[in-house]
Amino acid sequence: MEIFTYMEKYDYEQLVFCQDKNSGLKAIIAIHDTTLGPALGGTRMWTYDSEAEAIEDALRLAKGMTYKNAAAGLDLGGGKTVIIGDPKKDKNPEMFRAFGRYIQGLNGRYITAEDVGTTEDDMDLIHLETDFVTGTSEASSSGNPSPVTAYGIYKGIKAAAKEAFGEDSVKGRTIAIQGVGNVAYALCEYLHEEGAKLIVADINKAAVAKAVEAFDAKAVDPEDIYDVDCDIYSPCALGATINEETIPRLKAKVIAGSANNQLKTTEHGDIIHEKGIVYAPDYVINSGGVINVADELHGYNQARAKKKVETIYDSLNKVFEISRRDNIPTYVAADRMAEERIESVRNSRNQFLLNNHHVLSRR
Numbered sequence: 001m002e003i004f005t006y007m008e009k010y011d012y013e014q015l016v017f018c019q020d021k022n023s024g025l026k027a028i029i030a031i032h033d034t035t036l037g038p039a040l041g042g043t044r045m046w047t048y049d050s051e052a053e054a055i056e057d058a059l060r061l062a063k064g065m066t067y068k069n070a071a072a073g074l075d076l077g078g079g080k081t082v083i084i085g086d087p088k089k090d091k092n093p094e095m096f097r098a099f100g101r102y103i104q105g106l107n108g109r110y111i112t113a114e115d116v117g118t119t120e121d122d123m124d125l126i127h128l129e130t131d132f133v134t135g136t137s138e139a140s141s142s143g144n145p146s147p148v149t150a151y152g153i154y155k156g157i158k159a160a161a162k163e164a165f166g167e168d169s170v171k172g173r174t175i176a177i178q179g180v181g182n183v184a185y186a187l188c189e190y191l192h193e194e195g196a197k198l199i200v201a202d203i204n205k206a207a208v209a210k211a212v213e214a215f216d217a218k219a220v221d222p223e224d225i226y227d228v229d230c231d232i233y234s235p236c237a238l239g240a241t242i243n244e245e246t247i248p249r250l251k252a253k254v255i256a257g258s259a260n261n262q263l264k265t266t267e268h269g270d271i272i273h274e275k276g277i278v279y280a281p282d283y284v285i286n287s288g289g290v291i292n293v294a295d296e297l298h299g300y301n302q303a304r305a306k307k308k309v310e311t312i313y314d315s316l317n318k319v320f321e322i323s324r325r326d327n328i329p330t331y332v333a334a335d336r337m338a339e340e341r342i343e344s345v346r347n348s349r350n351q352f353l354l355n356n357h358h359v360l361s362r363r
């Protein structure tokens with residue numbers, strides 16, 4: 001990959017490589033766009049096959065955060081970090097402290113949070129070195145974002161159900177859930193409570209057993225989740241599961257889940273649109289976590305954060321409306337919504353100011 005060509009093509013601002021021999025830290029911070037405010041996005045720890053793959057993931061995820069934060073109405077730009085390593089074997093406290101110092105060096109251009117492979121404990125270690133971290137275990141912090149993300153997904157599934165079936169109740173609907181980790185387990189609680197029938201799959205057998213026991217869910221093998229008879233497919237594991245191989249197998253009328261980057265390519269978003277499947281764009285429906293952690297920047301208030309997460313229902317309705325009106329796929333409608341917001345702020349920031357006011361000034 002020609003890195004500068006790629007950064008120029010998709011308008012990335014900055015890519016930071018962080019190395020610390022003592023702790024084994026190898027991290028890449030990608031800052032995509034800070035028009036709306038400092039870049040906020042989580043830190044992912046993952047075993048990448050190559051450095052190129054890690055860079056690509058950081059870049060892709062950072063751009064996703066720009067769109068997610070913009071669509072959620074937050075005064076925040078988009079960024080993301082990947083740490084190369086196995087979260088089960090390679091972590092040590094010094095690694096996260098060293099990473100915290102790199103974040104501090106960016107002086108507020110980037111604020112981090114949890115993502116796949118990192119936990120509240122890791123955020124606490126980062127917090128020893130910098131204040132530009134959210135989702136720590138402190139009482140004043142928003143804590144683990146997963147349950148709030150799940151609440152947003154639940155509201156989003158209801159909005160998508162209304163669009164597809166004319167009513168937003170999930171009572172009696174069959175919902176196939178791929179991955180029953182932190183977000184999806186909490187999501188199952190909401191869906192089960194409302195009377196949905198759940199089908200679950202996970203490569204982690206213990207996670208499946210827990211969901212079967214708690215929610216009377218039916219379990220299928222991970223590979224079979226695409227073939228089951230269901231009304232709603234909810235991808236809650238990793239990305240790119242909507243692709244040329246899975247689309248012909250899916251029977252659902254709705255795709256709505258928590259995973260980031262669900263469409264393998266935009267072409268797959270076009271195909272599901274043509275097939276009449278209602279797709280809730282990933283970064284709109286899964287913005288509950290970032291809405292929750294972002295609330296910390298104003299002094300965390302759980303009730304206020306929850307209320308804002310509920311607006312995911314309305315944001316999705318708006319996306320579906322634009323999609324219907326202009327006959328465009330929902331992912332295009334969501335992109336337009338986010339880009340229009342960024343553009344309007346960019347255009348209004350044309351005057352010189354010695355000390356720009358931004359969201360961090362309110363801390």
Ligand SMILES: NC(=O)c1ccc[n+]([C@@H]2O[C@H](COP(=O)([O-])OP(=O)(O)OC[C@H]3O[C@@H](n4cnc5c(N)ncnc54)[C@H](O)[C@@H]3O)[C@@H](O)[C@H]2O)c1
Nearest residue numbers: 145146149179181182183202203204222237258259260289
């Ligand atoms: N945690 C959040 O607040 C949040 C916010 C926004 C988006 N997301 C996204 O939602 C997804 C889930 O996040 P999470 O925090 O619940 O992660 P998690 O790691 O707790 O859960 C993911 C689950 O998926 C399972 N899995 C992995 N590969 C699988 C496969 N091929 N088939 C079936 N199951 C598989 C894992 O075993 C695990 O149980 C991720 O894509 C994440 O980026 C999470």
Ligand SMILES: CC(C)C[C@H](N)C(=O)O
Nearest residue numbers: 041042113115145289290
């Ligand atoms: C809590 C957030 C800042 C990060 C989260 N993992 C997301 O993708 O939205």
